[in-house]
Amino acid sequence: MKIFRRTQWWLHLPMIVMALLFLAPLGWMLSTAFKSPDDIIKGLGALRWWPNPVTTENFTGVLSKIEEFPVWQWTGNSVFISLAATALVLTVDSLAAFAYSRLQWRARDRVFSILVATMLVPGQVLLIPSYLLIRNLGLFDTYGALIFPAGAGAFGVFLLRQFFMTIPVELEEAARLDGCGPMGVFRNVILPLSKPALATLGIFTFMGTWNAFEGPLIFTDSLSMRTLPIGITIFQGRYNTEYGPMLAAATLAAIPVVIAFILFQKQIIKGISLTGLAGR
Amino acid sequence: MNTSTVSQAKPKAARWRGDEASGWLFALPHLILFATFVLGPVVYGFYISLHRWHVLSNSHPLVGFSNYSAALSDDIFWIALRNTIYFVLLVVPLGNLVSLSLALGLSSIKRFKTFYTVAFYLPVVISIAVVAVLWRWLYNTEIGLLNMYLSATVNGLRGLGLPLAAYQPIPWLSNPSWVMPSIALMSVWWGAGGNMVLYLAGLNNIPDDYYEAALIDGANPWQRFRNVTWPLLKPTTLFCLVFSVLGAFQIFGQTYVLFAPGSGPARSGLTLALYMYQQGFSQYEIGYGAAIAYLLFAIVLILTVIQFQLLAGSERAARRTAKAKA
Numbered sequence: 001m002k003i004f005r006r007t008q009w010w011l012h013l014p015m016i017v018m019a020l021l022f023l024a025p026l027g028w029m030l031s032t033a034f035k036s037p038d039d040i041i042k043g044l045g046a047l048r049w050w051p052n053p054v055t056t057e058n059f060t061g062v063l064s065k066i067e068e069f070p071v072w073q074w075t076g077n078s079v080f081i082s083l084a085a086t087a088l089v090l091t092v093d094s095l096a097a098f099a100y101s102r103l104q105w106r107a108r109d110r111v112f113s114i115l116v117a118t119m120l121v122p123g124q125v126l127l128i129p130s131y132l133l134i135r136n137l138g139l140f141d142t143y144g145a146l147i148f149p150a151g152a153g154a155f156g157v158f159l160l161r162q163f164f165m166t167i168p169v170e171l172e173e174a175a176r177l178d179g180c181g182p183m184g185v186f187r188n189v190i191l192p193l194s195k196p197a198l199a200t201l202g203i204f205t206f207m208g209t210w211n212a213f214e215g216p217l218i219f220t221d222s223l224s225m226r227t228l229p230i231g232i233t234i235f236q237g238r239y240n241t242e243y244g245p246m247l248a249a250a251t252l253a254a255i256p257v258v259i260a261f262i263l264f265q266k267q268i269i270k271g272i273s274l275t276g277l278a279g280r
Numbered sequence: 281m282n283t284s285t286v287s288q289a290k291p292k293a294a295r296w297r298g299d300e301a302s303g304w305l306f307a308l309p310h311l312i313l314f315a316t317f318v319l320g321p322v323v324y325g326f327y328i329s330l331h332r333w334h335v336l337s338n339s340h341p342l343v344g345f346s347n348y349s350a351a352l353s354d355d356i357f358w359i360a361l362r363n364t365i366y367f368v369l370l371v372v373p374l375g376n377l378v379s380l381s382l383a384l385g386l387s388s389i390k391r392f393k394t395f396y397t398v399a400f401y402l403p404v405v406i407s408i409a410v411v412a413v414l415w416r417w418l419y420n421t422e423i424g425l426l427n428m429y430l431s432a433t434v435n436g437l438r439g440l441g442l443p444l445a446a447y448q449p450i451p452w453l454s455n456p457s458w459v460m461p462s463i464a465l466m467s468v469w470w471g472a473g474g475n476m477v478l479y480l481a482g483l484n485n486i487p488d489d490y491y492e493a494a495l496i497d498g499a500n501p502w503q504r505f506r507n508v509t510w511p512l513l514k515p516t517t518l519f520c521l522v523f524s525v526l527g528a529f530q531i532f533g534q535t536y537v538l539f540a541p542g543s544g545p546a547r548s549g550l551t552l553a554l555y556m557y558q559q560g561f562s563q564y565e566i567g568y569g570a571a572i573a574y575l576l577f578a579i580v581l582i583l584t585v586i587q588f589q590l591l592a593g594s595e596r597a598a599r600r601t602a603k604a605k606a
Contacts, residue, residue, distance in 0.1 A: 002483065002491060003504050004388050012392070015385050019399040022469065026402065028425050029414045044423050047432065096310035105303025111311070118318050122530045122580055124553045125573045128566045129321035129328060152317035157310060182302040211407035213533045218561060229409035236413055236540050243417050250410045261405040265398050272477050 026254075033058055033248040040244055058248035068238070071252065073224050074231040078256075081143055081227060082209040085150035089205045090198055092151050097160035098186050102172065112161075115154035127218055134219055145219035146227070150209050156201050163197035164190055200271025203264050207257055228253040325570050333567030340567065347571035357572065359547050360555040361579075363460060367551065368528040370464035376520055378472045383479035384505075401473035408470070412537035415466040419452035426452065453538060456548035463534050463549065471527075475520045482516030483509065518591040522584055529580050532557065552576045 027049065032040060035051040035058075043052065063071055099105070100112045130149060131140075139145040167190060175185045191198070216227045226234065235249045261268065329347055333340035351357045382400050386393055403411065418425045427449040434447040452462040490508045499507065535549035536557070543550035543558075552572060560569025 002387050002486075002488075003384070003501050003509060005495065008388050011385055011389050015382075015389065015392075015396055018382065018385075019396050022399050022403065022473075024425075025414055025418055025469065026406075028418065032417065041423065044425075044428055047425075047428055092310040092313060095306045099303045099306035103299045103303040103306060105300045108303055111307065114319070115314065118314075118322065120526065120581070120584055121318075121322055122526065122573075122577055124530055124532070124556060125325055125577045126318065126321040127556075128560050128570045128573060129325035130317060131561075132328070132566070133316070133321060133324065148313060149317040151310070152313040154314065154318070182299065182306065186306070207405050211405075213408055213536075217536075218557075229407040232407070232409040232413055233537055233540060236416075236537070240540075243420075246413055247417060250413045254406050254410045257405045257407070258402065261402065262398060265394070265401070269397055269401070269477055272481060 029247050029251055029254075032243055033251045035244060037242070037244055058244040059252070061245050062235070062249045062252065069231065069235055069249075070224060071228075071231065071249070074226055074228045075252075077143070077225065078210055078228045081146045082206045084143070084147045085209040086202050086205045088147060088151040089153075089156050090202055093156035093201065094160055094191065094194070094198065095186070096157045097164050098182075098190055100157065101161045101164040102185065102190065103182060115157060119154050119158065123214065127214060131218055140219065141221045141225050143225075146209070146212070146215055149215060149219075150205065150212075156205065159201055160194065160197055163194055167193050196267070196271065199264075199267055203260070203268055203271070207260065210257055326574060328567055329570035329574050331567045333565070333570075335564040335566055343567070347568050348575065350568065351571050351575060356547070356550070357552075357555065357575075360550045360552045363548065364529060364531065364551045364553075366460050367464060367467075367531055368525060370461060371467050371528050372521065372524045374464065375468045375472055375524060376475060376517070378468055379475035379520065380479050380517070382472065382476045383483055384509075386476070386480055387483045397473075397477075400476055403470045404473040406470070408533035409537050411466065411470050412534055415462075415469075416453065416538055419462055419466075421449050421451050421454060424452070426450070454545055456544070456546040459544045459548040463531075463538065467528075467531070467534060475524065478520055479513070479516060482513050486512045515591065518587060522587045522591075525583055525587065526580055529576065529583075 031049050031051060034054050034056070035043060036053065036055050039048075039052055039055075062069065066072070100108060100115075126149075134140050134145045134149075139148070171189050171193075172185050175189045180188060210227075211229060212227070213229050216230045217233075220226055220230070223234075232249055232253055236246055239246050330342060330344060331340040332343045332347070382396075386396055389396075421427060431447040431449065434444055438444050438446075450458060452458050486509065490512065491504055494504045494508050530553055531551050532553035535544060535551055535554055538544070539549050543554055553576065556569045556572040556576070559572060560566045563569075
């Protein structure tokens with residue numbers, strides 16, 4: 001029981017309307033992507049959602065201009081960068097979160113408060129100095145330029161620390177009495193019990209890196225180093241008014257995250273409240 | 281999430297020999313990345329902003345705060361600031377209202393929750409590049425879906441005999457005064473699901489006892505919302521507001537892609553972040569660009585401090601009321 005004493009069936013009416021409003025743009029994207037140029041114009045007056053005829057010419061068109069738009073290369077880049085960033089974040093953030101939650105060292109709380117404070121720094125403040133830094137480190141226009149900065153944020157450390165702190169101290173003490181050092185406790189006690197939090201952070205990092213926009217825009221330069229979101233804008237620059245191919249390209253870029261989200265949606269939604277992200 | 285209390289909370293754990301060294305060791309891999317790509321750039325960016333610094337020139341003389349004073353007397357900077365504030369004022373209240381309403385709806389029904397949650401959250405997981413390309417199509421004045429449906433609706437109502445004027449297509453992205461509202465609407469669609477999940481978690485954290493007590497007192501649903509939900513949800517609300525403002529001030533991808541990569545008609549889509557990008561990465565004046573970024577940082581910081589104080593104040597007030605009621 002919350003605000004209402006019983007569940008309110010009539011609430012489904014506004015909820016359905018809202019759900020349709022939220023889904024409609026994506027539906028229209030799919031619909032347009034499968035329409036012929038002729039049908040895009042003709043179908044409009046009748047507000048026809050189902051393509052007539054259903055055609056994949058937009059997709060084959062997008063995928064045939066590999067020289068100009070190396071879509072597979074961009075997809076491969078996005079996959080590799082997202083996977084590598086996720087692996088990096090999970091590794092360094094879980095080690096760090098262990099240090100900030102389970103180990104006693106003098107500078108700990110001071111260092112951690114610096115981490116937390118930087119979470120309020122707008123990302124754009126970092127762009128210009130990072131650009132120079134990445135150039136000087138020889139990382140410009142490499143995968144490293146997009147992977148390493150992803151592992152530097154404080155968010156994941158904060159999230160995992162919140163979760164690690166809920167694991168009972170007694171478990172750790174038992175492991176220590178059995179002769180485990182810090183690494184043993186980390187591997188045998190903390191990590192196995194933190195799978196939900198690690199999965200949540202992993203999914204967030206993957207989707208965040210997949211969709212990242214400003215970093216790939218600024219830290220890469222050559223056509224073959226771009227990621228899918230930047231590829232979309234390159235595509236748009238060329239096919240400004242050809243909506244069929246453009247939305248086919250947009251669909252290709254959106255499908256992997258949409259599928260990943262639908263597969264893991266329980267984990268993602270639960271994870272947000274589980275890891276104490278909500279207003280606590 | 282109240283960061284001030286979180287950072288003060290000291291997890292209790294037994295003290296073990298050797299923790300001093302291993303503490304640093306475990307934190308080190310992340311700290312190296314953090315120092316290189318976050319803390320270093322924050323300091324370095326400020327240093328850059330104090331110099332006249334063109335990417336291609338070898339010398340960059342120290343000029344003190346003249347980049348900042350140049351920005352403050354730059355008309356285009358003020359246009360960008362005004363547009364950004366306009367966007368924040370549109371998107372934060374509207375977005376939070378939508379997110380809270382959806383969360384309230386979800387918490388009051390039993391069936392099909394998964395379907396609704398997926399529908400509302402789905403846009404959140406999509407890249408801004410895809411979102412903007414898609415909405416540029418929906419917003420097309422002549423053949424966009426939005427104008428098509430609006431015109432069909434108006435014509436339908438006229439057919440029923442309502443005295444309405446013929447539908448004039450809305451110039452969503454071509455008329456300067458429509459640009460920011462259009463971007464805000466698109467951004468609400470894109471982001472509402474994120475805050476909705478946070479509001480939902482906040483709603484679920486309110487114990488049922490409070491509602492039962494209110495029910496015994498004879499409170500109707502509106503009174504239960506006003507006297508139980510709203511005050512107890514305040515920490516969540518303020519958290520969402522703080523981070524919505526923080527995020528909204530950084531608006532970049534929306535206008536970059538919609539106007540690929542311009543700033544819209546009569547600079548109506550020019551935001552602070554986009555202006556920084558133009559100065560830093562199109563004009564290569566990175567000293568000036570960094571100064572704009574730091575002005576943005578200063579504005580956001582001041583607003584965040586104000587909002588955190590409101591949060592602390594409202595928590596004190598809530599505690600006082602709770603005590604008075606008890």
